[in-house]
Amino acid sequence: MKKRASELGSTIQPLDRTFFRRDPRRVARDLLGKILLREGEFHLMARIVEVEAYLGENDPAAHAAAGNTARNSVLFGPPGYAYVYFIYGNHYCLNVSCLPVGVAGGVLFRALEPVAGIAEMAAARDIEIPDLDEARPALLKKISSGPGRMSEAFGVTRERDNGKDFTSTRSDLRIVEDDYRVRGVTVTPRIGIVKAAERPLRYFITGSPFVSGRKSQDR
DNA sequence: TACATGATGCCCT
């Protein structure tokens, strides 16, 4: 089940900008199973298993609902760029912009399945993993199941990553795909919001043990 | 200039 980075190397290719120039709901669903990649001091790879769509100015729960401001301007820019914001005085959350210039919309990354650089991600989270091969799934899940957790695992901050191009080979933060096929997708309401809380815009890979929340189903 | 609050996670019961 677990793949080494070298096994993925021959088949991976970056997503292009047209992938992101679509309705956030389509982008969100299609992002499941893709790979988030960080090339920095360490080489990090993790599979996207849970996301949420934020629709833009007409979505009361979206940051873009406030209009174009200094904070959220990436959402109004071209598609395929990183929107990072700081929340609850503690956490960073990572999004990708969707739709053409001038039309706001985005997808929030909520949970990842660690693929490569697992020891480095665990260290960034201050999680002790004595033996990677024997590590319990419950321990691996702590690394990146949740928006704040996965940002910490990938070293994502607003200062470092806001406005980065996910589709450029010159970027150290990219989204790529391999031959992985998603078998099933579950759709539920979004987490942790008050406005428009009933809309089913949260997507995750059915049965993935790396989805956020206690039962890995709902929360 | 002040204030209320949030696309959260951790720790304690």
Added chain:
DNA sequence: GGGCATCATGTAG
């Protein structure tokens, strides 16, 4: 299952 840390942002005054 619930309280709380902690601060940037938006909005009201």
